[in-house]
Amino acid sequence: MHPDLTKVDEILNRYPRDESSLVMVLQDIQSQFRFLPCEALEKVADDLAIPRSRIFSVATFYKAFSLSPRGRVVVQVCKGTACHVRGAQLLEDEFCRQLALKVGGTSADGSFTLETVNCVGACAMAPVVVMGEKYHREVKAGQVPRLIKNAQKAGADKAESRSAPPLPEYRLSSAAEVHHRNRMAVDTRKALAGRVQVCGGTGCMAAGAKDVHDALCKAAEAKGLPFRVELSPCQHPSKQYLLSLNGCQGLCQKGPLVHLMPEDVLYTHVKSADADAIVDAIANGTRVDRLLGDHQGRSDDPFYQGQLLKVLEHCGKVDPESLDDYMAHGGFAGLAKALSSMTPEQVLDAVDQSGLRGRGGAGFPTARKWRTALKASKKTGTPTYVLCNGDEGDPGAFMDRSVAEGCPYQVIEGMILGAFALGAKQGYIYVRNEYPLAVARLQLALAACRKVGLLGDRILGSDLSFDIRISRGGGAFVCGESTALMRSIEGKVGEPRAKYVRSAERGLYDSPTVLNNVETWALVPGIVEHGPTWLNSIGTDRSKGTKVFCLVGQVQRTGLVEVPMGATLRHLVFGLGGGPPEGRKFKAVQTGGPSGGCIPEHMLDLPVDFDKLTEVGSMMGSGGLIVMDDRTCMVDVARYFVDFLMGESCGKCTPCRLGLPQLSFLLGKVTRGEAKEADLKAIEEIAVGMGENSLCGLGKSAPNPVLSTLRYFREEYEAHLRGSCPAGVCRNLIRYEITDDCIGCLLCIKACPNQAITGEKKQKHVLDQTKCDKCGVCKSVCNHASIAVLPGGAS
Amino acid sequence: MTTLVNLTIDGRTVRAPAGSYVLQVAREAGIEIPTLCDHPALEPVGACRLCLVEVTHPDWKGWSGLMTSCLYPVEEGIQVSTSSARVRDARRQVLTLLAARCPSSAAIRKLAEQHGCDTTLLQVDPNADNCIVCGLCTRVCESYATAAITTVSRGATKAVGSFEAQPPEECVGCGACAQVCPTDNIPASRTGADFRIWQRTFPTFVATVDPKRCTACGSCEEACPFAVARVVFAAAGHHVASIPAEQCRGCGACVGACPSGAIDQKTYEWKAMLEPVPSFSQGGAS
């Protein structure tokens, strides 16, 4: 069967005909045909004048592409860290078994393709499985057969599509007009009776927030309560309520959330069926107590105590699809101020004095990077490119996603300010492929900004002309690395290069380039609008301001938090997160993603800032905090990260390409109880060498999870040498047993795929160790916690 | 005008043009640094990591770092060590990993032995091929031939291949890839007049000169992209063009260039073609 090449033509017409469009063209072809047909690739090669070999190289480098047709329903089991520590491996195995597929395989009748994915940014609901475009949260192995059956019935789930809201009709041609618009929007908003904010972040959407939103609309209409969805002047505003689908409120675990303002009432776990009750309560001025949980609103929920919102100031409060709502929160006031009363140098100075350091992980002083680029740009006469790093590859982290989805205008405003300071003409936002909602919202925001004159020629009537393009990633962690990211924007394979010439001087298309993280850009408008003290009055000596963290893993309250730099890990894990669930014992917290390390209990009072975390062998990274309790095996975690990176290494340099498989092999021996002391030494040696000899940051920091667990949890490694996995994770070193609590309900007998359990109703069941393959299904279906995992292999 | 900078390599003071790479400067000074992915005719990429050296500077407050010598531009005052313990450890790691990856490569085995590598605890697949992903073949093809081959996939599975793993249409059978490969991993063979590479067969022709017609004008020398055709001294003050058959790449450029019709192409029959191509190192990357 030949693919319909006119479709390929249509796709090619969407983008400029040059190499930089390659990755996006291939993505569109992939979604059109569910794979990359050979003929289509040849056509792309012809049209974009790229050698066929290079197209093939790109097509095989990025994980988003497949060369053979995918199934109608693509099942993606998240293998991100947060999901991993909550049992994603068992889920993967169960899907493999139930679908009779290997990971990457497609069923013969073309109905399913099974894949794993490195974090879809819904980590607070781990473990997560995406089927079609629908997210399933907190999935248990026992639910797998039902999920498959439902998907078969329904066919591919389509994500809820919503018609894009109309673009604004006005134009802003001066700073004064921005101020005027700000005031007008504030007044309109204030005049309203109240606001009903449904959380539309990925977490809540996965739990059905869109249905809740629609149900509220319908209920309000039926009951005659005037809900409006657009912020614009209206008659009798004091009787109207503004209903919006906003960004993440942080407490994703309790989603879908509905937040009522100005009363500050936070409804949790809301279902569509609750809509009538909520609307009635609003009409009568009462509350729906059963939806309140233990707390009234944000102001008395311990999750929000001790947080300080700078980056997330507007997130969850503004409608991310409404420019006017952002204006109602003072949006673009910083830009108006800069364009009307500041020089580019003054903007740079403000950023400098604020002490802002990059939030992408390494904490590089932002102003210093800007100055280097500015100097290079002046010297060579080439304009600087302004780039936003929204690749957010660290599994178990979703703050950049939340900011881009929750308040896209803030990021854009920051970039325009950067362009003003640097004399840039073109910007790019690089967003990871796994974040379709962020792409959609950013695209909408860019279109609105272009329409009103905040992007394009002569912004707000000034001399600044600047525009921003979105570049979508192709599913490659290494593309978060600056030089690889730039090559990826150019449409090439994302291989890093040595940075002896900094990319600030010679980066994208060999021009001076400033790359900053989403969170870094989101802080710029506040600094410009309120002055440097807005940031530098908070934080520690050398790390100013706040940091957003994703608190996930084995902790009671998971979600998104923002605290001043220097807050202790204990405050984050126990204060905000409430510690491990079910009274479990805390073991470690992992920071910094695959480049970071595991920090043990005795270091919990460490104040977190860029330098402190590096000192203890971890790093800030983008801000994922994965809490691990005594059910997490540290050897397994080390191996998890090694395997993760092995799949993500670009393969260019020897130590990383070949060192990671050897580490995986040796750690595998440890988890199977086959290793000796000498193997631990070999592991250490390879890890240290990789850190020294690799080309880019990925390989250089890859040993951190291994070395930090070896340093702080060596006794756990040693237990494995003796044939025992104390945490009950490593399959060869554990056994499942039925405890005396068993009430004989037969559930596990039905569920066990190996027929390893036998027994009669109302009698304690019996597990045959010789048949058990430790898939964990029995434990996941037992409602009486009567199945125990014990260290020490089959007895 | 290029400015010269002073640096030391293993204690010796060397002057070199600013911007030149440490590897190049060291080699010119007669100091050997082992390499696998570097080639004088290609842009360096820093992939194999064998060329790491330790660099420090009086201003760096005692800090020193391992640098990729094939890519590191010389700077005034830097002090380079090509044989410190750290450098030797780095080489040993790189070669240990490579030796475990391609146990049947004689070239790698030899280097690994020289550096005291030990692979006993590592995973070694005796059936693995010998590709070390140095990328020399794909780069030479992209820079000098037709970009017929490329790197495919990523990470541990990265390999060299062609579009859709088909015999590459674009390949012109120049054999350059096979020739630059440090581990002889690209099979190329000749049977009779047929040159086989990448599952394709190329009839090969070599240029032959009719000395009676040749006027020694030098046009062929100018035209030959591989610097194979040369006007040489024959007998008794007589000059004539010479095209050694075993070096000719069969491109035919000289045939058209010869104003007196002295050059003809004949099927090449009698000797393996994969002799060194002297022109590669002279070509120079521009």
Ligand SMILES: Cc1cc2nc3c(=O)[nH]c(=O)nc-3n(C[C@H](O)[C@H](O)[C@H](O)COP(=O)(O)O)c2cc1C
């Ligand atoms: C392997 C690797 C992955 C990275 N991934 C990201 C990422 O996902 N997001 C990010 O902002 N920075 C990432 N970085 C850091 C970037 O290279 C870069 O330092 C950062 O985007 C600069 O922005 P900042 O100065 O605002 O932090 C990564 C670095 C490495 C080495």
Ligand code: SF4
């Ligand atoms: S360290 Fe790894 S990711 Fe980085 S260049 Fe080397 S192979 Fe590629």
Ligand code: SF4
């Ligand atoms: S033989 Fe073919 S693949 Fe090899 S360098 Fe020449 S053209 Fe390229």
Ligand code: SF4
């Ligand atoms: S085939 Fe040879 S030249 Fe090509 S990458 Fe592999 S080792 Fe290098």
Ligand code: FES
């Ligand atoms: S969604 Fe699975 S780890 Fe982030």
Ligand code: FES
């Ligand atoms: S997605 Fe709703 S609170 Fe995070």
Ligand code: FES
């Ligand atoms: S020669 Fe420098 S890295 Fe290979």
